Amino acid sequence: MRKRIDNVYRYIIIEGKKPIIEQVNMIESLFSEFMVITSITHDDYHVFITYEQEIDISFLDVILNISSDIFNDLRIYVSHYLDDLDRFKHQAYVLSKMKDIPFNKYVYIDDKVLLKTHLDVIDDELKRFILKKYAQDTLMHETIKGYLECNQNMVLAAKKLYVHRNTLIQRIEKFYQVTGFDIRQFQDAYLIYHFVK
């Protein structure tokens, strides 16, 4: 498992197709069986849970089971690590984007799914949401662009960018830790290329 960055948290949003207000207590007790919940809030259709530690449990399995136990279609958004971002602003943005995704299309939603479904409109907000602290970092953009345009060839890209191969590896790894997108993987590379091309 990759090392994660410190002093960060993650959060999940559980959304019901029908109101889930009656199930909030059940969801809280169920999730607290396998995670230390930092905070939990809810509205009629959503439960928001913040947590800090790594979870070695399939959220998808849990959510599918709750769905069949309470007879309500549910879906779950799992955030990547967050540090200096305003959580509520982040949450509101995710909710606004989730509205555009048909309910039964994805049960498990993360930043990759959000990006896949919103790739046609890349604005500053989406840029900040996906690239996080690298949204305005031109050096990182050029590094990624150079690497991807060398067909993910590390040696060639390092030569073209006038950096040591290890520096390049480090930058790509850092980008992965912060954003959750591993540009060494084709699908992630494809999605991220739209931001730096």
Next chain:
Amino acid sequence: MATLKLKDINKIYPNGVQAVFDFNLDIRDKEFIVFVGPSGCGKSTTLRMIAGLEEISSGELYIDDELVNDKAPKDRNIAMVFQSYALYPHMTVYDNMAFGLKLRKMPKDVINEKVQEAAEILGLTPYLKRKPKALSGGQRQRVALGRAIVRNAKVFLMDEPLSNLDAKLRVQMRGELIKLHNKIETTTIYVTHDQIEAMTMASRIVVMKDGYIMQVGAPKEIYDNPNNLFVAGFIGTPPMNFITGSVNGKQIFTSGNHTIKVPDDKFEIIKQNAMIDKEIVLGIRPEDIHDEEVVMEAYPGAVLDIIVDVAELLGSETNIYTSINGHNVCASINARSGVRIGDKMKLALDMNKCHFFDPQSEQRLVFDQNKDVKAKRTKKEEVQE
């Protein structure tokens, strides 16, 4: 155990898309009904309407003669097994099976009794303390079923529960599901796009396409007497062969250079449906095309000279593919024939097993007894006059 009645059920989504049209079906107690059809045909939507996960736009749904349209899903006394055989990963098998009952605030001893009983039925008793990751795929699937069984639901709804399993396990679980159904006899509605699952498991199959029911019947009935071209092509592997041509007044079916003699009873059907000298589709299943001498002697008028395009040896049989007047035709013949690509050979069609379809309506031509009686009566009256 329960009966279900679906009366004129329609599903129209808020964006105006209609997913299910006038769905009418009576499901008998203890039946194992399979909804089958291609993706987007409305089978899952219908199941979800029965579960109460989707609202019914119009029509009536009865469970045991009680109208349940406005009943909350949890009050319908149904249990659903989803596409994924997901379990709570952090819980033991026992807790996974007990969780739904705990939610319903059942007493502990009742929960224990029900879980033990279900575990016994499913052969899971030795694994009750294990966590899902320590189970095989088949065992996990059985636990998922156990979660449904413990609820003592009147109806089981299963939405492609085997689709995530590998091919071998799927075959094994098919058998287990049939055995389980025979044991607990709960009315079950099972959704799949896999026609082999439908054929092997169902008491009755509901074939759907574009939101409409195409045919309802026992597997054998649907296989032997498909109502239309869609059902004929959808049920059966390899699918039924279709050859377009026409039948003349001398009982000869012609398609390009190929001619086939039509048996008397089939000719009567064509005649009664006024399809003589009109474009018609001949449908014949691959297993009803033979290369044995004895069949050729029995149907001398239905022997075709062909060139083998592809020969697939499957072990006990060989599927050979050829082209008849531009139509791809498959024949399942005995593997001992030793056929190879490019071989020239003769094939005989068992014409008593073939069907004829109207290419316009796509319906199978059938003999209407009433029409025949009527015609005979008119003829008799004419003679008397």
